[in-house]
Amino acid sequence: DVKVTQSSRYLVKRTGEKVFLECVQDMDHENMFWYRQDPGLGLRLIYFSYDVKMKEKGDIPEGYSVSREKKERFSLILESASTNQTSMYLCASGDRAYEQYFGPGTRLTVT
């Protein structure tokens, strides 16, 4: 079974803090994705990566950056957290043009 894990299920941070969200997959997938999920807005793509050290902006990259130093690990970074970044963050990985496997999500609250 494909496994996608995220470093935390729940996280509380203060405004202005630097926040790291980690995602690890065990299926040697090339593609990895970060989404945020908000009520009434569905899933919105923040960043994705096709390969190690490669990244592409999604639909809402502002305020975020990513890092992919190893194939199995994709990190989402909030350089200076703000309250409007309070959300559920979902990581996914998958083969090309077929399907994505999701992690359990990290619920981030910024106070």
Added chain:
Amino acid sequence: GEDVEQSLFLSVREGDSSVINCTYTDSSSTYLYWYKQEPGAGLQLLTYIFSNMDMKQDQRLTVLLNKKDKHLSLRIADTQTGDSAIYFCAESGRDDKIIFGKGTRLHILP
């Protein structure tokens, strides 16, 4: 642009069939998907259909695709309380991205 639309809420009595509908805009999509999200969990791929098919059945699930109208539906037969979840319709987009709808919350009445 690419867009996926679905209603936000559906209420169904236990034992009845649930039908969740979705429309999409990108006629070049290769795959169309249904994902399920249970409370507090991530998304789980429920089923998918290749764009050259018009129907796919998997136990209690039936997916119908009308490519002309760009309409996708998911039918859940004999709906159970465990089917209570948010169901996301999605299409394969450009550059291996998946475009998700906003999700339909399925509520099961006793």
